[in-house]
Amino acid sequence: MQKTIKILILITFFFILGVFFIGLNKNNNYSTSSLIGKKIPPVNLEYFEGNKFYKEDDLKKNNFTLINFWASWCAPCRAEHPLLVKLSKEKNLTLLGVNFKDKKKQADIFLNDFGNPYDFLAKDEQGKNSVIFGIYGIPESILINKDLIILKKFVGPLSSEDFNSIVEIIN
Amino acid sequence: MLSNFGNLLLFLNIFLSLAIIYFSLRSFKISGKLIPKIIYQISTLQSTLIIICFFTLIAGFIISDFSLITVYQNSHTSKPIFYKIVGTWGNHEGSLLLWVIILTVFSFLFLVFTRKHPKEFRILTLIIQNILIVGFLFFILLNSNPFSVLSPIPKEGLGLNPILQDPALAIHPPLLYIGFVGSSIYFSAAMASLITNYSQTAFAHSIKNWVLVSWCFQSLGILVGSIWAYYELGWGGFWFWDPVENASLLPWFAMTALFHSLIVFEKRGLFYFWVITLCLLTFILSVTGTFLVRSGILNSVHTFASDPSRGIYILLFLTLMIFSSIFLLFKKYKEENYNLNPNSKETFILINNWFMMFYLVTVLLGTIYPIFTDVLTGNKISVGPPFYNIVIVPIVVIFLLLMAIGPKVKWIKERFENLKNYLFILMGSILINFLIILLFKSYSILSNLIIISAFFLIISSILDALNSFRNNKIDYARIISHASFGFLVLFIGLNDIFSIEKDYNIKLGETKNFNNYSIKLQNLELENFPNYKAVIGELEINNKKTNKKNILKPEIRIYENPQTLTYEAAITSNALKDYYLTMSNIDRSEYYNIKFQKKPLMIWIWISVIMIVFGGFLRLFQNAKNN
DSSP: OHHHHHHHHHHHHHHHHHHHHHHHHSOOTTOGGGGTTSBOOOOOEEESSSSOEEOHHHHHTSSEEEEEEEOTTOHHHHHHHHHHHHHTTOTTEEEEEEEESOOHHHHHHHHHHHOOOOSEEEEESSSHHHHHTTOOSSSEEEEEETTOBEEEEEESSOOHHHHHHHHHHHO | OHHHHHHHHHHHHHHHHHHHHHHHHHHTTSOSSSOOHHHHHHHHHHHHHHHHHHHHHHHHHHTTOTTBHHHHHHOOTTSOHHHHHHGGGSSHHHHHHHHHHHHHHHHHHHHHHTTTSOHHHHHHHHHHHHHHHHHHHHHHHHTOOTTOBOSSOOSSOOOOOGGGOSHHHHHHHHHHHHHHHHTHHHHHHHHHHHHHTOOSHHHHHHHHHHHHHHHHHHHHHHHHHHHHHHHHSSSSOSOOOOHHHHHHHHHHHHHHHHHHHHHHHHHHOOOHHHHHHHHHHHHHHHHHHHHHHHSSSSOOTTOOOOOHHHHHHHHHHHHHHHHHHHHHHHHHOOOOOOOOOSSSHHHHHHHHHHHHHHHHHHHHHHHHHHHHHHHHHOOOOOOOHHHHHHHHHHHHHHHHHHHHHGGGSOSSOOOOOTHHHHHHHHHHHHHHHHHHHHHHOOOOHHHHHHHHHHHHHHHHHHHHHHHHHHHTOOOHHHHHHHHHHHHHHHHHHHHHHHOEEEEEEEOTTOEEEETTEEEEEEEEEEEEOSSEEEEEEEEEEEETTTTEEEEEOOEEEEETTTTEEEEEOEEEEOSSEEEEEEEEEOTTSSOEEEEEEEEETHHHHHHHHHHHHHHHHHHHHHHHHHO
16 A cells, blocks of 8 residues: 555656656747747637637638737737727738637727727637637737738737838738 | 856855765764864855855946846846845846855754754754755856856846836845745755654754744745735736746645644654655745746746746756655655544644645646646646635635634643534624625625634634633734734635726826716826836825725836836725725827726735734744743
8 A cells, every 4th residue: 555655656746747847848938939930729719799700711811810819908908009900901911809808898898999900809708719829918919821820929019110010021 | 357256156155065065974973962163164154155145246236247147137227226236136047046045044054053953963954955055056057147247248237127126026035035945954854854763853843943934934925925916016916826926825835734733743743754744845845836937837927037948957956856855755654653533633733734735736736737738738728816716715714713723622632612612703703794794785605604714713812812811821923823814814805805996098187986986087297217207197086975085196107228118006005995096098098097996904914914924933932932
């Protein structure tokens, strides 16, 4: 009995340390540079209104798509919002907004007050879908092309430099 | 210049540690009960040099010596002197140096304060502690050297992250480090005790004050961290179950379990191997926490160093520590026969330990679970407050009830003649609870239970104090800590139930009304400070019921180096409540977004924790007096 317990304890520690070791060598999602050139994960985002879902095919129709993760409760999202409104005028770019861990009513008020720049609007009430995209805090934005390849990822609110670089890429 | 001097001191310290190990090993062969003087001398020199080494780094920060990479990355000439100094330990490299200081100074103090204990045990503790010191010194030199140089020398530094520029954060790391790095000394002592078969109750005596010291500082460190989060992060909360917060909580649970079971070990000679396990576990958890935070394996708001090469080193170190601990423990383990009576103090303390282990495992699982799912299944998940609230909060109710009864149970066997008393106390608690609910009209089963059990503990503790006052045998330390813990849970519960939160877009001169309150944005000003510019809002909060007016001035700060926007909450506190207000700008709009929160009894949450720690320090002084 005692021997079994001892072996079990050893195995547990080996297992934990082993997982830690592998975890260390895994890609770190925070460094955005490693994401560039990779395909985005499978898309399955619920429509903001109604029970339909956005799939990859919806995004393949657009030349460029900027996926923007935002919420009404997020102050930096307000800061970047005017830039998104400006970007919405670009013909070559589709904006997909993902409303992150938000209340619908609040989100509606937000869009009413500041304008709705999004061509597509999805929601992620639990924040689970966003995690798949490697989103840890919002706002974050991912610029992809027709083939769903990530061209650039922006952590934090978009700056006017980010704005210029997006405009440059899509034109 | 500073770099050379600093590196020299680091090398010297490695050399001194090796010298201590050498002379210690040699002294085993020398008969006699005394430790050779030379060991004391080297140990004194070692502590002095490492402190000088730290001051060298501080000097680098004060004179803004940007030839040092660490200074370049974490300081700026325009920073006030206070934040230049604080920057020393506000980064990975500098904070590791602080690690080594605490390892070294504790090693020295242990040597000085344990003269009554067997020589072999002390020497071996010293050897193991110095192995730890050498390990960390190598880590610093090879991987995280605060004295690494940069060439050509930059004219200006990158600056300290603005959210770290806060007085609370200046003392937070040192407090926390004394806590969890301090636990290294009873890790070493436990190993030494196993090797030298020093399992008498006197062993408890040799470590109990160290456990208390580390526990007190760990608690204070966690408290200051929470206060910082509350004032600085602008979310209005003080605990977020963030991986780093959890990392500081894990050793705290182990320490709390440890000093409770130490009471049993010292009094009755029971639980020796359990005590040893907890000693080893506490420091192992401390290093695990450091690994999780510093390696970047978990993403957290506090991660200031994500560098996998650091992770490998700490992981290697951790692996060595864990397997040598397990190896020794298995080798020396003998089955103990407890023969505990279910109605005895021993049993109740054991139950305390079960609860602590339950909390520990829950928090550990929640913290590392995302790593496991990521590695094993490729799924990225985040474990948030709902998990902890569901699993931990209901259990707290039972814990509080037992915590009230436990201390009064007698050693060996209790007859429970005063069951009636407890029934009365329980009735009283339920009554108070319903009064609160009636008065404030808020209801949920769990919050009721929390309030009832908290009152049960508080009333029991107070009655206990009154009773023992008559017998003149009052255990202040325990009563204060236990009652304060009851108060802490009570205040957190009440705070949670009765908080109000409102969110508005408001422009200058506008007034918003809600509940009994109105908020008016009266004025906006732009001011220049040495370190930053600030947009300062002036908002009047009017309580229409009492007609009391409060002016709050939240700020939007624009820092220059590095250029960052931060939102400073404006907070007014009084004995009953805090008003908490944050303001953020909306681009190209005359509107500002404000978030108003009324948080009842906030200040009492801090005071409760301070009182819990006060109990700990009181016990420490009592122990010192009895020696």
